Amino acid sequence: MEYSTHKYTLTSSSIHIDNENQLAAFIQRFKQALQEAFYEQADINQLSLQRGLPAAVWTRIMDEVPLSVAIPKEYGGRGSIVKECLALLSAASYESLPLSLTFGINIALFLEPVSKYADEQVKAPIFDRFLTQQCMGGLMITEPDYGSDALNMRTSYRQVDGHYHITGTKHWQGLTGQADFWLVTARGLLPNGELARDIDFFISDNSIPAQRIKVERLYNNLGLYMIPYGLNTIDIEVPAPQRLVAESTGIKMMLDVLHRSRMQFPGMGMGFIKRMLDEAISHCSQRMVGSSNLLALDSVQFQLSQIQSAYTICSAMCHRSSHISGITHNLAMEGIEANAMKALVTDLMQKSAQLCLQVSGANGYKISHIAGRGIVDSRPFQIFEGSNEMLYTQIAEMILKKMRKSKEANLFAFLSAYELTRDASVVFKDTLDFVPGEGLIQRKLVDLGKIISRVISANYVLAIANEGYRDDLVKGSIEHLRRDITHLVSNLYLDNRVKVIDDYIAGSDWLSFT
Template structure:
């Protein structure tokens, strides 16, 4: 009994401290984005004015997830999701900056860094508001990360790391980098497993040369580029995961993907609020846009996205904590990331359509949001690839259970057990396991929505608005019907590489 009371007291204290931090963060964002400058103008310029990050970092947002023994509040994934949600309502670039620091750098460091390195890094995050990022992707190895060629050798308790990394968010900004590399095994061979090192660019022989800054399309406030790695990092700064480096990377990436709803929730809420406000104020044919049925359909869809992503946030806050091993939850993590980011892009497209011509400007939130949200469907795994992996994972499970009926599998699968009764008229069919990749992608999209229905049901059981829950269920079922229609239709079209023969319309005019 005493232990329960102590735990509740600690959690209550954290909640109060975090709510104050969140309040301070929102006040700072209001100041920098609405009072001291114009958010729309800020977003079309590359980089971020120093005062913006200085003001925002002055509330020490990352301290929320740093353990108390290192000067933080002692929070976890729940707090990081809430921080990203608050930030993405004002700036998707700021929210992504938060996500890079927390999900891709701090959480793996907290989980697996050696004690001395952990103390040093976390002390500087708390005391000096430092930032950190993660470098995995290489020019020739994007999604094929396990074949990365960045290598290291050991000498005198130092790791000499050499290679090239690109598309790392915060290129040239971060004080720390989590570098991934494979050990040089000699004879031009690299070991199969990979390792993680904390590189401190402020130290001698640890500086990282930016060979090129990319002119990235959207997210202008975050720098990306190509980085030349030739550093020497103390062996004390090598992470020590409990298992293999590959398994640790999966745990890291899956936790990050489970955090994507944090970036999505505030963004979609902003799209929804902007759409409602615009349509209330805009009159066409003597009545407001809200009086038109097609407009009602679009905004109700935005509300369905908001509800679905809210369900993801709740589930991630309960199941994606640092003490959990997430290396084996690929189906769920891929579904959460892919569907959240698809909904982000669809929400921005709807707002742009509703606003019309004036939204087709980079310094208008509709146009800017459409461009800024698009890369979320690509980085940390292209959604097409992730949907395909979801389908492959489901088929593997079905083969193991010797089940071919999709509805039977859904009713017995932990991620979809609550959604079976909602889709019994849609998914009661047998699945052919030998299907082309394009069908795998479509089936992954369908199954992701079955998972979403389960999560939305749980959110409703927790007391969330029943009207919003009903709307989300209707929307998810509607999307599933469309996807099932495409999935069951025959389509074996192939690329005609030499298409030019008899293909110029002018010659037939």
């Protein structure tokens, strides 16, 4: 019996090692394709100045079938394993953040929802085209008049003779005019002319005329040049099987999809932040000032240590996401974690790019420099899929609601018992030992949400430390989080209610006082 158990353990270990080796080989092939596409076939610094990518560059990248990571094994893919998806996104973002976002859109906003919610009869042909024809897909939610207010979207559908007729307008969808498939969200048109409260998802196939979505115009987006965005008019008919099947309600399905997407932002952040760190260290090591290099300056050490802290936090987020965000999990009710990951990692991406540019001097202030375009490309990450201010506000509101329900007014007392912050809260006990109170204005809710997101992230860092992650990086990251939390808590005590003055012109022209 003991021999049998021991033999099984060795076999399981061998399978695990084999899977790890296969993943490493897959990622290495993908990285090699990026090297050839961006540095041999073309110059990525020149590509960053033009819209889209040349067909030959796309073909070389897609020849490695990168999107196979998000396709189940039974359909010929690699299995929709979160760790593999994040590894692919990280490898892409090290070279090109727009490319990583392109894959992120395909994975989290199309392939994973189709894998989880689509009718079985429509999956096989879609996945086959992704694997063999280099197809891409995206998600249409946002409308010109509603933005983040998705629940009030006006795109509607009605069922007619075994198909759905969908009409409406969508905009700011990544891959506009480029995606072969779309997930289109709409609300049912009721007999009285009103729209149903719930939301449904439909698959459209642009290769079929009746399902083709019309691009009215493309936007001249700032940054992310590789990805087309624009305005779309929808007037399509899709067969009934192309409607996604929700486990309960369409709204919860949408939350599950969006929360899973937000939990994959660390994958896009991982390679990007690592690139900022590598570029900053390399430049500061080589740049001489007097008799020593820039690394000898204490302020430079502080700046680079902040990027290194972001690298550690993002690593911990990827570790956490790999365990909890697979399609077997329903994430509809996991808004706190999803919001915390998305908001904080995108703030860290922007900050890392700013710091890398700062130490790079004048050279960094070029759109062809990795830090210069990194600032522009990472900025919209703080806005799309929910602006960070909105997400931080939601985090604070959800935690305050939990505190009221548990009848606990003290923030530390609550966080020390809360699963997502239990271990890390002790580290910041002196700072967190206060009562937020009721009736916080929104700017204070944003600060409180930032505090909570950092404590949650510190919990992630301690968790990956327990798995053997290097101690010096953990200590440095915790110290930076302590500094951030202390600063944010001090903001809560400042009674700042300054508001904009609309009619500010009168009495404010400096020339009249000179």
